[in-house]
Amino acid sequence: MTRPTPAPAPAVAEDVAWFRIAEPSAVGAARRAAMQLAGRLGFTDGRTGEVGIAVTEAGTNLIKHATEGSLLLRAVRHDTGAMVEFLAVDSGPGMPDMDVAVQDGHTTTGTLGIGLGAIYRLADAWDAYSAPARGTVLVAGFGDRRTGGWSGASSPPLVEGLTRPMTGEEVCGDGFAVRRTGHGLQVLLCDGLGHGPLAARATQEALRLFMSCAATDPVGVLKTLHRGLSHTRGVAAAIADLDPAARRVRFAGIGNISAAVVAERRRGMISAPGIVGHQLPRVQEYQYDLPAGSPVVLHSDGLQDRWDFAAYPGLARHRPLTVAASLLRDAGLRRDDASVVVAKVD
Ligand SMILES: [Mn+2]
Structure with a gap:
């Protein structure tokens, strides 16, 4: 092969x-x-x-x-x-x-x-x-x-995100990672249970497993994480697999991660309850349309879910990082670790 x-x-x-x-x-x-x-x-x-x-x-x-x-x-x-x-x-x-x-x-x-x-x-x-x-x-x-540096204009990043530890903590228990697939990009966002170093350790382990995972379908990836995280506190995790040519996102999530495709309206993507590493219910993949240039947003429960993209005219044309920072500023909570990742493919 x-x-x-x-x-x-x-x-x-x-x-x-x-x-x-x-x-x-x-x-x-x-x-x-x-x-x-x-x-x-x-x-x-x-x-x-x-x-x-x-x-x-x-x-x-x-x-x-x-x-x-x-x-x-x-x-x-x-x-x-x-x-x-x-x-x-x-x-x-x-x-x-x-x-x-x-x-x-x-x-x-x-x-x-x-x-x-x-x-x-x-x-x-x-x-x-x-x-x-x-x-x-x-x-x-x-x-x-x-x-020679690097110009954001000549090579605009497709996926960018931010993490912010809860007030009083040095490390963040949330994290994200991105990898390329045969057809596009795959994004993982993780919220380690609780906060502090043990939450961060669970998340870092999840990110490491993700980057080396042989499975490429979102459900298969979550199962791999589940097996590998049993010695940790466990995490809430969601995987968005972007296929720009097919104009499609494949999605699977366990625990409290919010995810949406923001096209003309916001289309929420569905996660199931559970804890990756400890309690994995039957995981299911859902598929959503991905119109060109529509941001895909994943965030932990360190952001409120009530944000409305209509309050940000023209923001979808900006860098994913700028989108992520605007949402974190306006929806982020200081009493929890926060993370938001935004992917945008043409
Ligand atoms: Mn949290």
């Missing part, structure tokens, strides 16, 4: 740290962490300094203009290198026209446009979305120019 040559692996992002930005000392902490990360990834001193400048500009903007600003620092590893990426997320009034706001001097919000313009010029990858009366998400990615 021959196997087709595998397509390049999807980029892997590691969430390094969330910073709640309410005062200048928090900006300093975020800047230092970002520069440390750039150094660890082998960036030149010059590029590391530019990453620091961009984080300082974004953080300063959050303090001056935002309500409940936070900044997430990420390391993104892909085929040809690595990037430092940050998200600046706020619940401020939002900006009516982000494209205008990045041009220095064309802004109605004081110094906001100046800072954004600086970040825009330094970044190799950029996305920004402002939801009316809800706030703004800014994503900026920085490659090391020595290795």
